[in-house]
Amino acid sequence: MVHDQSADLRTEALELAQKVHSGQVDKLGNPYIEHVCAVASSVAHLGPEFEIVGLLHDSLEDCADRNLVSMDILIGLFGPDIADAVTAMSRRSRWDRPMTAVSPKAAGRPVPRIGRTAQVWTTNGRYRL
Secondary structure (H helix, E strand, C coil), rough: CCCCHHHHHHHHHHHHHHHCCCCEECCCCCECCHHHHHHHHHHHHHCCCHHHHHHHHHHHHHHCCCCCCCHHHHHHHHHHHHHHHHHHHHCCCCCCCCCCCCCCCCCHHHHHHHHHHHHHHHHHHCCCC
């Protein structure tokens, strides 16, 4: 039997995202983890690395506890490519650019670029009532 390491990484990413976003809600009052899972789900068909980045895309900016999530932790758990893609999708602050902007760091790399597009699509779709 072949062990699927990507399944383990997806599970670890989901567990970390659940910890990071525990108690957080979106503008509609829904658990924030639903947004994170929607982004991950929308890019999962592209491969496990896309899904993992989708699960973690808001982790750095939404969690102040650097003992829970940081660049070093992401590198240790998922490797430098995933950590860089998560960083590329993160906004330095909530006001430095509009949600529809593609991160300049993400523009040249497919994982964060597609992930950022998925994030904007799921966010805009959810908040348009």
